[in-house]
Amino acid sequence: MHRAVQGESVPSIAAFYGFADWHAVWEARENESLRKKRSNPMILYPGDEVSIPDREKGSFIIETGKLNIIYLGKFQSLWLRLSLYDMDGEPLKEGEAYCIEFEGKKVKGTIKDNGLLEEQIPCSVREAVLTIQGKSRKLLMGSLDPLDTVEGLWARLANMGYGSSDIRKSPDDELESAVRRFQIDYDLEPDGIPGPRTKAKIKKVYGC
Amino acid sequence: MAGESSVRQKGRVAIFGHPLDSDQVLRLAFSSDEKEIHRIQPRVQINACAMWEDVYFDFGKAFIKKSIKPSLENFRTLCEDDYPDCPITIFGHADPVGNIPFNHDLSERRARALYAMIVRDVSAWCEIFKTEVGYLQRQLRSEGVDPGPADGIMGPQTRGAIQTYMDNVADRLKLTPGRFLGQGKFAFQGCSEFNPVRVFSKAEDSFYRQQSNWHKRNSENQPNRRVIAFLLPEGFKGTDSSWICRTGTKGLAICRKMTNSSWSKARAQLTDSPRRHSAGDKTFTCSIYYDLADISPCERTLFLALIAIPIQQKWSVEITGYETMFDTQLQKWVEGGFFSRGHYEYVQDTVDILFRIVIEFMVFKTQASDPWQYKEGQILSFDLEILNNINPKNDPGRSFMANEIKDIVLTDKNCAKRLEGCAVPGEIVSETDVWRLYNQSDDYPDKSIPKTTDLQFRRITRLADTAYCLVQGQSVGDLDKVCHVRLSLPDFSIPLEIRFKVGIPITIKERIELTRWADDLESQWIPLKEGTRQFEHVRVELLSTPLYTEPYMIVNYKHRVIGPY
Numbered sequence: 001m002h003r004a005v006q007g008e009s010v011p012s013i014a015a016f017y018g019f020a021d022w023h024a025v026w027e028a029r030e031n032e033s034l035r036k037k038r039s040n041p042m043i044l045y046p047g048d049e050v051s052i053p054d055r056e057k058g059s060f061i062i063e064t065g066k067l068n069i070i071y072l073g074k075f076q077s078l079w080l081r082l083s084l085y086d087m088d089g090e091p092l093k094e095g096e097a098y099c100i101e102f103e104g105k106k107v108k109g110t111i112k113d114n115g116l117l118e119e120q121i122p123c124s125v126r127e128a129v130l131t132i133q134g135k136s137r138k139l140l141m142g143s144l145d146p147l148d149t150v151e152g153l154w155a156r157l158a159n160m161g162y163g164s165s166d167i168r169k170s171p172d173d174e175l176e177s178a179v180r181r182f183q184i185d186y187d188l189e190p191d192g193i194p195g196p197r198t199k200a201k202i203k204k205v206y207g208c
Numbered sequence: 209m210a211g212e213s214s215v216r217q218k219g220r221v222a223i224f225g226h227p228l229d230s231d232q233v234l235r236l237a238f239s240s241d242e243k244e245i246h247r248i249q250p251r252v253q254i255n256a257c258a259m260w261e262d263v264y265f266d267f268g269k270a271f272i273k274k275s276i277k278p279s280l281e282n283f284r285t286l287c288e289d290d291y292p293d294c295p296i297t298i299f300g301h302a303d304p305v306g307n308i309p310f311n312h313d314l315s316e317r318r319a320r321a322l323y324a325m326i327v328r329d330v331s332a333w334c335e336i337f338k339t340e341v342g343y344l345q346r347q348l349r350s351e352g353v354d355p356g357p358a359d360g361i362m363g364p365q366t367r368g369a370i371q372t373y374m375d376n377v378a379d380r381l382k383l384t385p386g387r388f389l390g391q392g393k394f395a396f397q398g399c400s401e402f403n404p405v406r407v408f409s410k411a412e413d414s415f416y417r418q419q420s421n422w423h424k425r426n427s428e429n430q431p432n433r434r435v436i437a438f439l440l441p442e443g444f445k446g447t448d449s450s451w452i453c454r455t456g457t458k459g460l461a462i463c464r465k466m467t468n469s470s471w472s473k474a475r476a477q478l479t480d481s482p483r484r485h486s487a488g489d490k491t492f493t494c495s496i497y498y499d500l501a502d503i504s505p506c507e508r509t510l511f512l513a514l515i516a517i518p519i520q521q522k523w524s525v526e527i528t529g530y531e532t533m534f535d536t537q538l539q540k541w542v543e544g545g546f547f548s549r550g551h552y553e554y555v556q557d558t559v560d561i562l563f564r565i566v567i568e569f570m571v572f573k574t575q576a577s578d579p580w581q582y583k584e585g586q587i588l589s590f591d592l593e594i595l596n597n598i599n600p601k602n603d604p605g606r607s608f609m610a611n612e613i614k615d616i617v618l619t620d621k622n623c624a625k626r627l628e629g630c631a632v633p634g635e636i637v638s639e640t641d642v643w644r645l646y647n648q649s650d651d652y653p654d655k656s657i658p659k660t661t662d663l664q665f666r667r668i669t670r671l672a673d674t675a676y677c678l679v680q681g682q683s684v685g686d687l688d689k690v691c692h693v694r695l696s697l698p699d700f701s702i703p704l705e706i707r708f709k710v711g712i713p714i715t716i717k718e719r720i721e722l723t724r725w726a727d728d729l730e731s732q733w734i735p736l737k738e739g740t741r742q743f744e745h746v747r748v749e750l751l752s753t754p755l756y757t758e759p760y761m762i763v764n765y766k767h768r769v770i771g772p773y
Contacts, residue, residue: 009238042237078238085249087441088450116245123238130234137234144237144246155235161249163499165233176471177495181452184466184496192469192495207246208237 004048007126007142010041011078015123017052022076022123028053038146040208042078045145045152077120080141083207084115084132087161091115092132100139102128147203150175153194156206157182252452254438255294257504258283260322262433267426268306270317270336271344272325274351277377280326284381287439294439295446297389297396298323299453299497301436303429304401312460316398318435323396325374326383333370334362341366348373389446397456402467403492403501404432405485410478438501452496467493 002013014022025031026041030051038044062068080100084092096111102125111117111132121128121141128139145152154175158165163178176192183190186201194202236246264276287296300319302311317336324332337344342360349355353373356365385392406429408416416425440446448454454462466472472493483489492498 011238040237040240042240080236081239081242081245082236082248083245085247087250087252087444088447089249121238140233140235142237143235145235158251159234159236159246159248161251164251165235176469177498180466180469180471180495181499184454185449190465190469192471205247208240208244 002050004044006046009142011123078123080119080121082117098132100130256439258437260435262430270321271347280381291439293442295389298437300398301434302401303432312400319396325378330370394446394451402494403497406431407483409482
């Protein structure tokens with residue numbers, strides 16, 4: 001049983017325990033309640049318990065007298081998919097260059113259609129820095145909490161530009177203000193309360 | 209008191225750089241399928257702001273007085289030199305006296321009047337003052353421009369006078385509507401009374417409802433009546449959908465919507481104690497404005513503190529971590545004999561502290577009881593450190609101190625501890641905070657310097673209102689020693705400048721009187737005479753760096769100390 005901490009996802013946990021394929025963990029029978037609670041294996045909440053099933057023993061047929069190479073499970077790469085907009089709500093232009101740095105490596109790429117940034121990042125990466133148009137932003141992979149938590153709601157709103165990404169001294173106040181701004185922009189009743197309609201809209205607009 | 213009224217009339221504009229997108233963090237998850245794309249958009253933030261107090265307007269009117277002129281020149285520098293491509297938008301605010309629509313109209317007219325002056329839009333003024341042309345004409349005349357006969361008619365002579373007046377007052381500050389948000393479409397808006405910075409307590413409110421107290425009420429409400437210009441990030445166009453404030457296009461109805469919730473109502477409520485935005489109270493009732501401007505230094509700061517450093521020795525306050533920016537100024541001061549250029553260049557390396565204020569000369573001498581009156585205000589919180597005895601060999605950049613100032617008494621870093629009160633740098637210091645400075649310098653021969661010195665910082669008023677408090681508990685000592693006190697704050701990197709000036713009291717027969725006071729703050733020095741109980745003219749310089757992440761700071765104006773008689 002593994003208790004998730006901030007920054008972990010099922011794939012990163014699976015990889016940590018040596019699983020070549022994280023689906024073996026996610027789809028394990030023991031994790032049925034986890035699957036019900038968190039429909040998205042990429043989005044866990046600190047404290048979530050992930051059962052680690054027994055690993056199957058791997059067996060290899062090798063030839064004597066030769067050098068055999070056996071590949072052990074390695075960290076899988078997962079997709080980072082962002083749709084980047086400017087402050088005016090316009091998607092960034094296709095071809096705009098960016099650079100993502102993590103664990104000492106630099107990955108360069110260009111924006112695709114409609115502000116889309118798609119990159120494969122090893123699932124073990126927790127922190128990365130995205131630099132685009134001269135500005136850098138820190139990416140905390142695996143730190144997005146589920147939408148039904150306050151932190152998850154907050155993070156999505158902040159990522160979309162509603163409110164600061166730091167939950168400051170009075171989170172209720174700030175959250176209400178951010179929610180109301182979102183509601184006004186998306187034609188919902190601006191009561192500042194993240195009810196089911198608002199949450200559904202946030203999920204739809206934000207992406208997950 | 210002497211000179212106080214003239215300081216008031218000059219009014220004040222506070223200008224700041226802002227933290228830029230201080231929340232750089234994006235909390236993300238990997239994408240579980242192709243369609244799961246996270247939408248990322250930067251928050252609309254402010255690059256810089258400038259605030260004009262109510263003093264530049266007549267009570268309840270939108271006419272801008274000529275006294276605003278120097279601040280407009282400062283604003284021009286902000287807009288043209290410091291943030292040349294940032295679109296500007298202006299917010300007007302009113303106090304709660306009067307009804308909401310009236311205040312909405314007044315606050316909007318003030319913001320518009322300022323905008324119009326900057327872009328030389330005479331017709332806008334014609335419209336703003338269309339129901340009070342006579343008033344406008346009289347004002348123009350009293351400010352030195354001839355509008356022709358005060359006939360209450362907006363004719364060509366009056367229009368001409370408006371143009372002349374605008375040219376005279378705004379002078380080199382002349383921008384086009386394109387420089388403003390949305391190409392001028394969102395250049396100005398009025399917040400009515402929705403976003404005060406000071407809210408009366410229930411008791412105060414009842415007191416002020418009585419007509420006999422209205423005069424005081426208006427004066428207490430003054431901070432609420434303000435006009436603020438925000439400079440937004442370059443490239444931000446500001447469209448109908450992206451500009452977060454919609455009152456300019458949708459009118460008061462949208463403001464009512466934004467303030468009609470339990471959140472807003474809770475903030476609008478009167479409570480048993482008075483509330484102040486500058487003290488961390490939540491006074492803004494509009495979510496939009498709150499999100500945009502809550503941490504704006506223009507709204508929150510108020511000013512510097514205190515340097516209430518009494519004491520026996522001369523103190524220098526050093527807040528390091530900023531790049532030097534005073535090369536040209538330095539020349540003047542170098543002639544005064546106390547600083548060398550090397551000092552400033554060196555401190556760029558210091559990364560642990562936020563900014564440096566260097567005060568030349570000694571600050572105060574005090575008496576056992578606090579001789580200064582004080583008013584309310586806000587103090588920045590900071591940690592106090594007293595610098596070590598400077599050894600020129602180890603610390604070449606600071607050698608000037610050893611050279612120039614005698615008898616340095618310095619102690620180890622982190623030798624100042626807060627005895628009570630909040631413990632986090634960046635938080636507001638309260639009146640009950642006590643700081644103790646520890647003198648741990650063993651090799652300093654003069655044992656008469658106390659081992660510990662208690663400092664207490666008092667809230668001071670907005671600087672235009674003067675008056676400092678001195679720290680209590682200090683004894684009169686000799687003035688020959690110099691100390692350096694280092695202040696540290698959370699990361700802060702706005703190019704800022706503070707100039708302090710302290711009046712020098714001369715004690716005559718146990719009564720403290722204010723002595724010489726130079727109008728030209730930066731260049732005049734009043735030398736300290738041996739043996740006399742005097743205040744020194746203090747010069748404080750603030751150096752800044754680009755690492756800014758917290759919003760507190762103030763600057764750019766001069767203080768003075770006025771003691772009670």
